[in-house]
Amino acid sequence: MVLEEEVTDEALMLELTNGNEQAFSQLFTRWKAPLISYFYRSTNDYHRSEDMALIVASRVYAARNSYKVVSKFSTWLFRIAQNLLRDEYRKAKKKKEEVFHPELHYEIPVQTNAHSLSDMEEWLAHAIAELKPQERSLVLLVYQQDFTPSEAAEVLNIKPNHARVLLHKARSYLSEKFKNHEQG
Amino acid sequence: MNKDNDFRQIEALLSGRIKQPSPRFEEALRQIPAQGNSSKQVTSWTGFLKIAGIAAAVSLIVWTGVDLNLSSEVPSAETILQSDPDLLTLFSLSNDLDMADTLLSEDNLLALDYLTSMP
Numbered sequence: 072m073v074l075e076e077e078v079t080d081e082a083l084m085l086e087l088t089n090g091n092e093q094a095f096s097q098l099f100t101r102w103k104a105p106l107i108s109y110f111y112r113s114t115n116d117y118h119r120s121e122d123m124a125l126i127v128a129s130r131v132y133a134a135r136n137s138y139k140v141v142s143k144f145s146t147w148l149f150r151i152a153q154n155l156l157r158d159e160y161r162k163a164k165k166k167k168e169e170v171f172h173p174e175l176h177y178e179i180p181v182q183t184n185a186h187s188l189s190d191m192e193e194w195l196a197h198a199i200a201e202l203k204p205q206e207r208s209l210v211l212l213v214y215q216q217d218f219t220p221s222e223a224a225e226v227l228n229i230k231p232n233h234a235r236v237l238l239h240k241a242r243s244y245l246s247e248k249f250k251n252h253e254q255g
Numbered sequence: 256m257n258k259d260n261d262f263r264q265i266e267a268l269l270s271g272r273i274k275q276p277s278p279r280f281e282e283a284l285r286q287i288p289a290q291g292n293s294s295k296q297v298t299s300w301t302g303f304l305k306i307a308g309i310a311a312a313v314s315l316i317v318w319t320g321v322d323l324n325l326s327s328e329v330p331s332a333e334t335i336l337q338s339d340p341d342l343l344t345l346f347s348l349s350n351d352l353d354m355a356d357t358l359l360s361e362d363n364l365l366a367l368d369y370l371t372s373m374p
Contacts, residue, residue: 092288104272121280132291214269246261
């Protein structure tokens, strides 16, 4: 069966439930980069991020027969990702920081005269790492993954208004920190 | 939601996506359906790859005629690796698999739970 580009994630997941494994490949052609990017920004460890994305993919495949369309596929997917990330944070191991090579891994539409891209990347990695885990996930879900605050709240299992408050707090913190960085 | 100028730059950075996952990732992703379907086999996909890697190593040794006798005439590992780029690749693959196996050990347990709970 030929699957078209316009097919929704939810329809692809149902195709997978019905035994069409091409749907699994197509789903993760769409979602592998967002997932790895999410884990990378959360952990600053590129190889670990790929491994975590693989774990999510294997959990999606394992749960294919119990999948029901009660919310967007992306919300369900990132709930799995978030549970995994929570386990990762719980381990709380001190990890060595990677040397940043954004030009190698990332396509970033950023324009800045004051600092090089590497400098900005390093700044962002440290700034994100200083956020509380829940705030960090909210910022990434909304500004990296284009979730609405309500959708992000669903992923994190918190109330939408609570998510908005946390998001505002994180935004203010990052803006202030960025201002200081630009001036310094 | 108001977007101040400072935050626009942060947003631009945050919206960056990785260009292309590594070949290691792509290969492992391809293995997931095959591994998920082998319900009788309680082996993780990394375990499956390891078995495949060992089988490939044995085939390669037989094919290249490497003597497995542990006598003084057996070439050293370093000599074999220097003379055979395929083996070098295989050794690198083995290291990657060891790392993946360690990293995914927790998931292996979950996969085991899942597979053993199937009717």
